[in-house]
Amino acid sequence: MAEAATAEAGRDFIRDIIQADLDSKKHTQIVTRFPPEPNGYLHIGHAKSIALNFGIAQEFAGRCHLRFDDTNPTKEEQEYIDSIQADVRWLGFDWGGHLYYASDYFEQLYQWAELLIQNGLAYVDDQSQEEIRVNRGTLTEPGKNSPFRDRSVEENLDLFRRMKAGEFQNGARVLRAKIDMAAGNINLRDPVLYRILHAHHPRTGQAWSIYPSYDYAHGQSDAIEGITHSICTLEFEDHRPLYEWLLDKLPVPAKPRQYEFARLNLTYTLLSKRVLTELVRGGHVNGWDDPRMPTIAGLRRRGVPPAAVREFVKRIGVAKANSVVDVGMLEFCIREELNRTAPRRMAVLRPLKVVIENYPEGQSEQIEAVNHPDDPAAGTRTLHFGREIYIERDDFMENPPKKFFRLSPGNEVRLRYGYFITCREVVKDAAGEIVELRCSYDPATRGGNAPDGRKVKATMHWLSAQDAVPAEIRIYNQLFQKPAPEAANFAADLNPQSLEVLTGALVEPSVAAATSAEPMQFERQGYFVRDRDSSADRLVFNRTIGLRDTFAKEVAKG
RNA sequence: UGGGGAAUGGUGUAAUGGUAGCACAACAGACUCUGACUCUGUUUGUCUUGGUUCGAAUCCAGGUUCCCCAGCCA
Numbered sequence: 001m002a003e004a005a006t007a008e009a010g011r012d013f014i015r016d017i018i019q020a021d022l023d024s025k026k027h028t029q030i031v032t033r034f035p036p037e038p039n040g041y042l043h044i045g046h047a048k049s050i051a052l053n054f055g056i057a058q059e060f061a062g063r064c065h066l067r068f069d070d071t072n073p074t075k076e077e078q079e080y081i082d083s084i085q086a087d088v089r090w091l092g093f094d095w096g097g098h099l100y101y102a103s104d105y106f107e108q109l110y111q112w113a114e115l116l117i118q119n120g121l122a123y124v125d126d127q128s129q130e131e132i133r134v135n136r137g138t139l140t141e142p143g144k145n146s147p148f149r150d151r152s153v154e155e156n157l158d159l160f161r162r163m164k165a166g167e168f169q170n171g172a173r174v175l176r177a178k179i180d181m182a183a184g185n186i187n188l189r190d191p192v193l194y195r196i197l198h199a200h201h202p203r204t205g206q207a208w209s210i211y212p213s214y215d216y217a218h219g220q221s222d223a224i225e226g227i228t229h230s231i232c233t234l235e236f237e238d239h240r241p242l243y244e245w246l247l248d249k250l251p252v253p254a255k256p257r258q259y260e261f262a263r264l265n266l267t268y269t270l271l272s273k274r275v276l277t278e279l280v281r282g283g284h285v286n287g288w289d290d291p292r293m294p295t296i297a298g299l300r301r302r303g304v305p306p307a308a309v310r311e312f313v314k315r316i317g318v319a320k321a322n323s324v325v326d327v328g329m330l331e332f333c334i335r336e337e338l339n340r341t342a343p344r345r346m347a348v349l350r351p352l353k354v355v356i357e358n359y360p361e362g363q364s365e366q367i368e369a370v371n372h373p374d375d376p377a378a379g380t381r382t383l384h385f386g387r388e389i390y391i392e393r394d395d396f397m398e399n400p401p402k403k404f405f406r407l408s409p410g411n412e413v414r415l416r417y418g419y420f421i422t423c424r425e426v427v428k429d430a431a432g433e434i435v436e437l438r439c440s441y442d443p444a445t446r447g448g449n450a451p452d453g454r455k456v457k458a459t460m461h462w463l464s465a466q467d468a469v470p471a472e473i474r475i476y477n478q479l480f481q482k483p484a485p486e487a488a489n490f491a492a493d494l495n496p497q498s499l500e501v502l503t504g505a506l507v508e509p510s511v512a513a514a515t516s517a518e519p520m521q522f523e524r525q526g527y528f529v530r531d532r533d534s535s536a537d538r539l540v541f542n543r544t545i546g547l548r549d550t551f552a553k554e555v556a557k558g
Numbered sequence: 559u560g561g562g563g564a565a566u567g568g569u570g571u572a573a574u575g576g577u578a579g580c581a582c583a584a585c586a587g588a589c590u591c592u593g594a595c596u597c598u599g600u601u602u603g604u605c606u607u608g609g610u611u612c613g614a615a616u617c618c619a620g621g622u623u624c625c626c627c628a629g630c631c632a
């Protein structure tokens with residue numbers, strides 16, 4: 001399943017720092033961590049972080065821990081803990097035995113909190129949430145000290161222990177670090193270390209009624225695990241002084257360093273957890289693994305190979321400048337990987353019946369087709385050919401423009417691996433809709449070449465009417481119709497055409513026989529993968545991505 | 559002068575005082591039993607103003623623009 005990750009040592013400022021730390025002997029082994037909060041599914045932005053942290057561990061012969069930052073039981077669920085592990089594995093990374101939870105350290109964290117109190121560095125604040133907010137000041141005005149800031153160590157200890165014992169209601173009190181209410185950096189204005197939360201925790205159950213904040217738990221967890229380089233995104237840059245303050249005041253076993261990089265942004269895509277969650281809960285998509293979702297689960301279901309995701313995050317690099325990557329870059333990586341690996345098959349998405357009038361009734365034959373034009377080792381397969389076939393509706397035009405090379409009245413084209421055919425007659429129904437084409441074929445062109453050397457300008461895919469298998473095919477387009485959708489009002493930017501379901505499609509028998517979810521190229525169409533909605537009597541395929549289509553671009557230009 | 563960060567083609571990212579490179583995109587062409595793939599070529603860039611230097615994307619000074627921070631979220 002999870003193939004081995006083969007990250008190469010691409011260079012970036014973080015790897016430069018690590019190399020320097022190794023060279024100077026500051027560290028002899030590098031330890032990183034990927035610390036997701038289990039409150040949602042992983043998305044492609046996380047893939048960047050995962051590849052960075054696990055990739056660094058591989059390249060520098062260190063290790064990378066998977067640590068769940070489970071400090072807020074009101075938002076976290078076991079479902080997410082499970083999906084995150086599955087997604088990291090699918091991406092091809094392995095944490096070995098190093099699976100941890102911040103909740104593993106709750107007792108130690110608590111003891112250290114008492115120590116802070118004893119050293120006069122933390123106090124219990126009885127102010128309401130509102131009072132704390134008001135007294136924190138603003139971006140340009142300093143805050144005011146809490147009236148409870150100078151309680152005695154004994155009183156603080158007593159109160160904190162009673163908070164732990166569950167004596168108080170949610171929000172009644174918090175434990176705060178005593179730093180500086182006038183600090184320009186708001187994170188240093190006596191940040192909250194513990195809050196009262198009477199909630200069921202996925203791992204510790206009802207054992208605790210107080211929970212550490214991210215700021216308090218994260219750095220200490222890093223230290224406990226011996227993390228050398230704690231890599232996070234830019235918005236935590238302001239937290240670094242607090243991260244270091246805590247590490248400095250506590251008897252931690254190590255002093256990890258925090259480094260920040262710019263998170264991934266993609267055109268036509270929103271990656272905020274809030275939006276993703278609302279997309280799912282609001283029914284705008286069909287679950288976290290809807291193929292239109294930028295989640296890892298969505299990409300997987302859509303048929304995107306993990307190697308393509310890895311290649312993508314490698315290509316975009318790691319830097320400190322905010323940026324928005326063109327989603328076309330991701331699409332390129334997907335096509336590149338799939339073109340290399342996907343076996344070729346034929347499928348007709350919108351069938352148009354063709355009767356080859358001069359092909360003898362009742363006759364049929366077997367035709368050999370290659371599975372991959374660039375890989376002879378992929379072998380061949382047999383296709384059935386007969387008098388009645390189906391071609392793609394888009395491949396016929398009754399009144400074609402000049403540059404249309406496909407089938408049209410009187411025009412000769414090649415059926416891939418089959419024969420040259422020429423359109424003789426267009427059959428329409430009462431409504432004027434084209435329902436059938438009458439064509440003739442040249443028996444001498446079997447296999448696709450004319451002995452007289454004449455050329456055709458188009459080669460088309462086709463399926464024998466006799467053994468084509470019905471299938472449903474789901475075509476996905478961008479979930480958002482604007483390059484830069486607005487997170488605040490994302491519903492307005494949703495693309496109403498993001499999902500198109502083709503129920504009358506046909507696939508060749510070998511496609512129907514495939515049981516695994518391996519990606520395939522339907523020739524001239526794109527890459528497809530069998531969806532899990534398939535059953536014994538119903539075939540469903542997702543289009544992972546279409547082939548590049550320069551003809552469509554030409555048409556669009558007019 | 560609240561604090562913290564960032565500015566290199568359309569996009570992303572290199573160059574660590576010495577020829578501004580790579581990839582994607584775009585455009586043009588070649589090839590082709592997939593209008594795919596592949597190949598060839600082209601266009602486009604150092605935020606700004608000064609300074610230091612033989613030489614500046616890089617160092618210095620000023621300016622401009624953008625991003626983050628006022629959760630008992632992470």
